[in-house]
Amino acid sequence: MIDxxxxxxxxxxxxxxxxxxAAEYAREIEVTHDIGADQTSRRSAAGLGVTTDPDGSLPHEAFAxxxxxxxxxxxxxPEDDALITVDTVECPDIPRDDVPAFLRSVxxxxxxxxxxxxxxxxxxxxxxxxxxAHKELVPMVLLTPWLSSRVR
Structure with missing residues (x-):
């Protein structure tokens, strides 16, 4: 259990x-859903019209x-992980259970x-x-004003 x-x-x-x-930090949030093997980003190899995984499940991906x-x-x-982008920095492979704590830290x-x-x-x-802690390399050319204001 986390937080x-x-x-x-x-x-x-x-x-x-x-x-x-989002409600806790008074942030607006917009969520879109992709449902089905033919719609989710990691299942681009699914055949035309194929919506389920081989086990019969319907994969569900969301973007917020x-x-x-x-x-x-x-x-x-659907594989229980997430890609979180903070300004220009991509943080891949965040376990789904760590996402709320990650966002609270940001x-x-x-x-x-x-x-x-x-x-x-x-x-x-x-x-x-x-x-x-999750640590991600930030190329100097990707430093935004918000990232620059957080330099220690």
Whole structure:
């Protein structure tokens, strides 16, 4: 259990958690759904007109965009992971259960950018529960005003 959230077994429960986080931080949220193997991004090899996986299940993917600064989007995949984009930085392979905590760190001001002198570079650091953190390389050319304001 993370931040009082139970395991998010379905895309619908994960979307409900995103909506709750958006309400908590007074953010607008827009969600679109892709349902069926012929619609989801990781199943482009599905044949024409094939909507189910080989096991007969109907894969469900969702994409959410949050209003405000920083610009944040979340793509929830049927495989229990997500791609979160914070401004220009893509954070792939985030476990679905960590998504609400990840967003709370970003919206709550805990996420920051660490600058390194040698070799020069930047990393987006997003603290997660249990003394964990997601770290993602930020190319200098992708530093936005919001990312620059978070450099430590």
């Amino acid at each position: 009082g959230m139970e395991h998010l077994p379905t895309t619908e429960s994960a979307v409900a958690a995103l909506v709750a986080v 965009e949050f209003g405000g600064v920083p610009r944040v989007s979340v793509r929830l995949f 919206f709550g001001g805990l996420a920051h950018v660490r600058a390194r002198r040698f070799p020069p570079g930047y990393r987006l650091i997003v603290p997660l529960p249990g003394d964990r």
